[in-house]
Amino acid sequence: MEIPLDERPVALVIDDDSASRLLASSLLEETGFIVQLASDGLEGCEAFERFKPGIVLLDLVMPKMDGFSVCRRIRSSPAGEHLPVLMMTGLDDIDSINRGYQAGATDFITKPINWTILQHRLRYMWRGSLISYNLRKSEAKTRALVNALPDLLIQVGKNGVIQDIKFQDDNYRFFSPESLLHRRIDQVFPDDVSKPIMEHLGRALSNGEIQFFEHKLDLPEGLHHYEWRIVNSGSDEALAIVRDITERKLTQEKIALLAYQDPLTGLLNRHSFKEHLNQALNQAKRRGHYVGTLFLDLDRFKRINDTLGYNVGDILLQGVADRIQDCIRKGDCTARQVSDPSTGSISRLGGDEFTILLPEIKQVQDSGKVAQRIMESLSRPFVVAGHEVFVTASMGITIYPLDGEDADSLLKNADSAMYNAKEQGRNNYQFYSESMNASSLKRLALETSMRKALDREEFVLYYQPQINVVSGKTVGMEALIRWNHPQMGLVQPLDFIPLAEETGLIVSIGEWVMCAACIRNKALVEMGLEPRRVAVNISSLQFRPYSLVSMIRKALDLSGLNPEFLELELTESSIMKNMEVSSKILIELKSMGVGLAIDDFGTGYSSLAYLKRFPLDVLKIDRSFIKGIPEDQDSAAIAAAIIAMAHTLNLKVVAEGVETEEQLSFLRGQGCDEIQGFLFSPALPPDEIEVYLRREAKAGLSEKKRNRVE
Ligand code: C2E
Ligand code: MG
């Protein structure tokens, strides 16, 4: 700027007195200056322009132009604005001193001049001028820097009051000086923003470390992201440098999408699918469930591309992606109630290949159901650009941990299973492991035929007598379903009830059972037999508010059976699911007059507290406890305890699966009320139970007759 720092500075002496000039000159040279001399004001001004001095020694009274004018001239030039100018005045000439200051002099020295003092003065002035020069330079730099910053700068006090702000970018319109200045942070920003600002401010002030954080702000023109850096700027204040990073965030999001998504369908890409699969595997390892991976490839997709063009092909792929998504997200409600394979991730690996992740499946077969669902959904035609297009898909399925431990091998094996499906004639799915294909086919066949069994009236109810221990009379019977399968013969409930529950078919089957049992029981009475209870098993899927009560009411109305001759066998697990709801259902059933029994007692939830809470009538001790009696002391002790406890709660006890006299006598000894088991009779087909009951009635009659005779 005005002082060439790298050289020796020039000192300009302007004085009309030649002796003074001489003295000053030798003194200044000694001090380290290069000296230039001028003998009047005008000459002085010219020398100033020519030599650009670093310091000026100026006499006041001179010919042509006096010292005041020279000083003013120097100050008005850019090079002289900050130049140290030392004026030489007469002693006591206060008026001249005042005028000199007004003209811009830096300092004064009085004549006669003490040359030693002058030498020191000049040194100090020179040093001062250097310091002020450096200061001005650094200030200018800072100013330039601040002006160049796109950021918003906020000076904020410890108490959160904004003391100063600086911004120049449109991005900070929200932060107008009027809205910010002298207000507290929490008056300007919403809570979720002002709290972290204050926390970071506190930290910056207490530990002096620069604090970073980001936040979002919902502005009228849209969501903005900001990054804050808070620096301690001394004495309980901090400087916050706020930057609008909305653009950067949007770009990051876009990059993330590109990195994780298939741009055509919006599904995951291969990379992110593998990530999801790995996560699912880690979780499955911890929790011990299955993970299904489906590999789907459209059949003959190339033909569509070749004949209808790539545009149609692309639209079709999007349509396929949508349908797969629908199958996974919504699915078939009835099937999903029972075992929901959990919403999975779907990806397009490229071309016409898709993969589907089923992160949590309870049964291996569930993945087959999903594949089936996808096949059915794809079988509806697609309408693309006026064309009706039909597609089918071949799918391969792998199951963790059966078909691989890691993402790569599960995908590779699913791919090869998919090829197997192509070889099988396309439009089908194949498990990677052959054994699963076989069992899955069997199940599928069973499920399909079960759906038809109701219409074809293939179900039959058998009845197993329940005998009163004291009187030896049949006081009730349990209705037990059988399936008269056209090819497989008589199928036992344990072989199809679980599948019926899984598919949700149990609800309609159960409805049929209820009606058939009530109608049959009523018919037996109408045939002249003594009225007795029929017990009907209720699956946990049927145990729902409204539907269960209304279903039972319908069966009672239809059959005309007195509700006191109907007993419902409920499982512990179904009534324990939701105590509140169960309690309501049970109270309503009770008020209808039907009996309530807990089936298989002892195998489920072991809390006895609920027994008191619900209006129950009967406990059925599970067969597993009866089996070991009398040798197995544990079983015997449990059975005895259940009987005693049930009686204190005023519940009747029925023992299931009684096969021997020893079991009967033990149970009798414990005061068990009723017995059901092969010792008396297995479950009998409808006509045989009638024969059984008639025979018993007859025997009872003859016994009565005999009693009368005796
Ligand atoms: P459950 O309700 O505990 O029925 C008792 C089961 O024990 C019946 O088997 C019965 O035949 C068998 N059993 C009776 N006495 C003896 C015996 O002395 N020894 C042996 N080893 N077994 C005996 P079943 O008929 O095979 O039924 C099995 C299960 O299927 C039933 O257990 C019940 O949970 C279910 N079930 C049967 N019918 C229906 C139905 O209509 N609806 C529903 N939801 N479930 C049913
Ligand atoms: Mg039962």
Ligand code: MG
């Ligand atoms: Mg039972």
